[in-house]
Amino acid sequence: MLEVSDAVVRYGAITALHGISFEVNEGEIVTLLGANGAGKSTTLRMVSGLQAPVSGSITFQGRDISHTRAHDFAKLGVSHVPEGRRIFPQMSVEENLEMGAFRRRGSIGEDLERIYETFPILKERRKQLGSNLSGGEQQMLAIGRALMSQPTLLLLDEPSMGLAPMIVDTIFRIIGEIRAAGTTVLLVEQNAAHALRLADRGYVLENGRIALSGPAAELLVDPRVRAVYLGEDVEAGA
Amino acid sequence: MGSFGHYLATHFDTLKAEFWYLFVGGVANGLLYAMVAVGYTLVYGVLRLINFAHSEIFMSGGFAGYFVLRAMVGSTVPAGFMSVLIIVLGIAAAGTAGAAAATLVERVAYRPLRRRRAPQLAYLISAIGASYFLFNLAGKEFGHLSVGDPQPYINHTVFTIFGAPVLMYDLIILVVSVVMFVALDWLVGRTRLGRGIRSVAQDAETASLMGVNIDRTIAITFIVGGALGGVAGFLYGLNIGVVYNMGFVPALKAFTAAVLGGIGNLRGAVLGGLLLGIVENLCVVFVQAAYIDVVAFGILVLVLLVRPTGILGERLGRTA
Numbered sequence: 113m114l115e116v117s118d119a120v121v122r123y124g125a126i127t128a129l130h131g132i133s134f135e136v137n138e139g140e141i142v143t144l145l146g147a148n149g150a151g152k153s154t155t156l157r158m159v160s161g162l163q164a165p166v167s168g169s170i171t172f173q174g175r176d177i178s179h180t181r182a183h184d185f186a187k188l189g190v191s192h193v194p195e196g197r198r199i200f201p202q203m204s205v206e207e208n209l210e211m212g213a214f215r216r217r218g219s220i221g222e223d224l225e226r227i228y229e230t231f232p233i234l235k236e237r238r239k240q241l242g243s244n245l246s247g248g249e250q251q252m253l254a255i256g257r258a259l260m261s262q263p264t265l266l267l268l269d270e271p272s273m274g275l276a277p278m279i280v281d282t283i284f285r286i287i288g289e290i291r292a293a294g295t296t297v298l299l300v301e302q303n304a305a306h307a308l309r310l311a312d313r314g315y316v317l318e319n320g321r322i323a324l325s326g327p328a329a330e331l332l333v334d335p336r337v338r339a340v341y342l343g344e345d346v347e348a349g350a
Numbered sequence: 351m352g353s354f355g356h357y358l359a360t361h362f363d364t365l366k367a368e369f370w371y372l373f374v375g376g377v378a379n380g381l382l383y384a385m386v387a388v389g390y391t392l393v394y395g396v397l398r399l400i401n402f403a404h405s406e407i408f409m410s411g412g413f414a415g416y417f418v419l420r421a422m423v424g425s426t427v428p429a430g431f432m433s434v435l436i437i438v439l440g441i442a443a444a445g446t447a448g449a450a451a452a453t454l455v456e457r458v459a460y461r462p463l464r465r466r467r468a469p470q471l472a473y474l475i476s477a478i479g480a481s482y483f484l485f486n487l488a489g490k491e492f493g494h495l496s497v498g499d500p501q502p503y504i505n506h507t508v509f510t511i512f513g514a515p516v517l518m519y520d521l522i523i524l525v526v527s528v529v530m531f532v533a534l535d536w537l538v539g540r541t542r543l544g545r546g547i548r549s550v551a552q553d554a555e556t557a558s559l560m561g562v563n564i565d566r567t568i569a570i571t572f573i574v575g576g577a578l579g580g581v582a583g584f585l586y587g588l589n590i591g592v593v594y595n596m597g598f599v600p601a602l603k604a605f606t607a608a609v610l611g612g613i614g615n616l617r618g619a620v621l622g623g624l625l626l627g628i629v630e631n632l633c634v635v636f637v638q639a640a641y642i643d644v645v646a647f648g649i650l651v652l653v654l655l656v657r658p659t660g661i662l663g664e665r666l667g668r669t670a
Contacts, residue, residue, distance in 0.1 A: 160559060186561030198556040200549055211549055214542070215561035261561070 113138045113296055114159065114265060119168030119178075121151075121158050128154040130320045131168060136265070141287070141297040143307040143328065145341055146317035152300040153195050155317070156267045159298070160192035161185050172265070186215040191263035195270050195300075197254040201243035205234050208242050208253055212260030220260065227256040230286060248279035255286065265296045272303045284310055304341035308332040316341075365635045370514035372631045378520040380627020381527040385582035386604030387611065387619035388534060389452075389575030395551035395614045396571045399470070400605065402477035403459065404579055405597030406484035407451045411580025412587040412596055413492060414447030415440040416499050423500035433503035440502065441526060441581050448580015452572040455480050461565070489594035496593035523585050530578055531620055537574070538616060547571055551614070599643065603630075606650040612660030621661060 114136040121129040129151045136142045144152045157163040159170060161182035170178045172188060180188070191212075200208050209227060213220040228235035231252040237245060245253060251271055258266060268287065272280040284306055291297050301307035308314055308328045316324035316337065324336065331337050365372075386408055393401045418440045422428075428436060459480040463472050503522070507515040538544035549557035550567045558564050579601075583592075586600060603626060611622025626646060633645045653660060 162555060162558070182555075182558040183561050183563045185559070192559050194556060194559065198553055198559075200552045200556070202552055203545075203548065207545065211545065211557075211560045211562075214546070214549075257560075 113173060114298070115169075115171045116155075116159065117169050119158060119165040119170060121154055121163055121165050123163075128320055129158070129165070132317070132320070132322050133168075134315050134322060134325065136296060136298050138264075138296055139291070139294070140313060141291050141299060141311045143299045143301055143311040143314045144317060145301060145304045145307065145314055145331075145337070147340070148302075150317040151320040152317055153269055154320075156192060156194075156269050156298070156300055160190055160267055162192075183215075186261045189262070189264035190267065191258040191261045191265070192267040193254045193258045193269060193271065195273070197247075197250045199242035199245065199250045199253055199257075201241065203242055204239050205242065205245070205253055206238045208257050209234075209260050212257035215261065223260055223262070227259060230289070231256055248275050248282075251275060251279075251283060252286075255283070255290075259290070259295075263295060265298065266290060268297060268299045270300055270302060272301065272306065280306065304337065305332070308337075361635050365632065368635060369632070370512040372634060373628060374511060374514050374516055374520055376628035376631030377624065378523045378627070379631060380607075380624035381523050382582050382586055382600065382623075383604045383607045383627050384620040384623025385527050385530065385578045385585075386601055387608040387623045388531075388616055389579040390605050390608040391611075391613055391616055391619040392547075392571050392575040394608070396547060396554070396568050397460070397464075397473075399460070399473050400477070400613075401452075401455065401572075401575075402474070403455045403480040403484060404452075404575070404604075405601030406481050406488070407448045407455070407576045407579040407597075408583035408586070408601050409485060409488060409592075409594065409597035410451040411444035411448040411583030412592040413488065413583075414580065415444040415584030415587055416497070416592045418443045419500045419502055423502050427501050427504055429504055436502040437522065440584050444580040444584030445577040446580070448578070448583065449573040449576040451484070452576025452579070453569065455484075456569060456572040461568075485595050485597065492592075492594055494594060496591045496596075498591040499587050502588075519589055522588075526581065526585060530581065534574065534578070534616065543570065603643075603646050606646055606653075608660075609650060609658075610653050610660055612662040615660070615662045618660055618662035625661075 116135070117133045118131045119129055120127065120131050132155065144155060146152050154163060158165055161180050161184070165178055168178070169176060172190065177188065185192070200211060203211065209224060210220065213223065233249055234253055234256055237249065242250065242253065255271065271283050271287070275283065280303065287297060287299065288310060299307055299311060308331055311328040313326065314328045314331045315322050316331070324331065324334065386404065389404050389407065390400060393399060419436065422436045422439065459476040460473060463476060503518055505518050508518055508521050509516050538547055546557070546562045546567045547570070549560060549562055550564055554564050583597065587596070604623065607622035607626045608619045609622070610626060611618030611620070626649065629649070630642055630646050633642060637645065
């Protein structure tokens with residue numbers, strides 16, 4: 113479904129991605145792991161057109177999208193839940209959801225109802241301003257907003273960041289449901305244990321390069337992953 | 351102290367006597383400032399930029415309206431339906447000219463800088479450059495002398511408020527500006543287009559992820575603000591006449607009004623315009639008319655010092 117090959121991204125003189133290659137197949141949940149600054153968010157920004165690669169290619173459903181501009185991605189079926197949620201602060205919950213359907217024609221009432229079923233709290237707060245929501249509610253709204261465009265590929269950037277463990281569980285359960293409903297997911301996470309338990313496959317980014325990849329179950333028991341991302345002290349024999 | 355008390359007492363007596371007369375004139379001026387101020391605030395909302403070439407958008411509307419009047423007003427002052435028709439055509443021409451000038455400025459002076467991610471200062475210099483270019487061009491094409499607009503209507507007293515006459519001119523400004531403000535409020539607050547504008551104002555990058563074309567939205571914002579500014583230029587010219595640098599002082603005052611109301615806030619711009627127009631006119635009682643501009647820009651300095659976010663604060667997003 114999504115194929116990235118040898119993609120290089122630069123911010124001015126700084127190279128953020130040194131030629132990374134990975135793929136996401138239809139129906140999968142793929143996770144990108146890595147430390148801060150490893151290039152996870154940059155990868156998502158590149159896939160959704162916010163940051164064009166200087167070389168390499170990105171194809172989505174057989175189409176080269178490396179130079180498609182961000183605002184055309186909604187039409188392609190790629191939806192990006194950005195880092196930090198980026199709710200429109202001065203719009204109501206419902207207006208935020210309507211923004212998600214900006215490029216769609218026709219009625220969106222059914223989708224709105226479906227989002228409200230998935231996230232009942234959003235229905236309660238539909239008239240409130242985005243800025244008045246808690247972190248967890250904002251994350252739900254960001255996901256709901258992305259779903260309003262009826263994406264085939266959902267890009268999620270650190271959905272668990274700054275949330276209480278119980279809410280993280282809810283968010284991850286819903287990501288599973290989204291996949292079950294037929295949407296492919298590319299998930300960037302700091303919370304490696306959680307992400308690997310949910311995902312089918314994973315890639316580990318280090319300094320803008322892919323250092324490791326494989327089925328999630330294997331990465332979960334890989335000593336290098338355990339040492340660095342799951343916080344276990346391998347040398348001490350844990 | 352005694353003489354100062356006497357000064358105040360006599361002037362307050364004058365203020366009481368002249369209040370409604372000055373108030374009506376102040377409202378009319380204020381509505382014109384407001385129409386220009388919303389242009390500043392709209393552009394500020396989406397670009398975080400003061401479009402200092404807005405004064406020339408105002409001037410473009412003034413001249414476009416002037417040419418319509420010159421072509422249509424004969425040797426006698428029109429009345430009735432003919433007046434309405436000519437004014438409507440003048441408004442259409444001025445709005446179109448304002449929108450066209452705004453589009454030109456956006457394309458030539460701002461968009462190339464945006465592509466290059468230029469620093470804010472570059473925009474400011476580019477804006478001032480565009481402004482000088484446009485008014486000097488107008489000066490070369492249309493001459494440096496002020497010309498009076500041919501009168502398309504009889505400027506009689508329509509009614510009075512507490513004895514103060516409300517002229518046809520005041521009424522035209524009131525009707526035209528209120529219609530435009532209501533339309534603008536609806537456009538920004540209730541339509542898909544307006545939601546696009548608000549989303550870009552709140553978070554442009556995320557708006558693009560939602561499928562909002564940022565370049566197109568910015569272009570439309572300039573068109574809307576430019577149309578209002580152009581119409582304001584026409585209405586201003588009806589009374590004062592037109593000249594190549596006619597935009598300079600009114601536009602600076604409108605900028606003051608936008609800051610006073612809270613730059614980025616549309617309702618604030620209207621409120622700021624009205625307040626500035628009224629206060630400025632009432633000041634005539636206390637200081638010589640020549641000091642009016644000093645008062646207006648004194649207010650600008652004061653607002654920037656005391657409450658830089660203005661009365662309503664920056665909020666293009668919410669109420670639009």
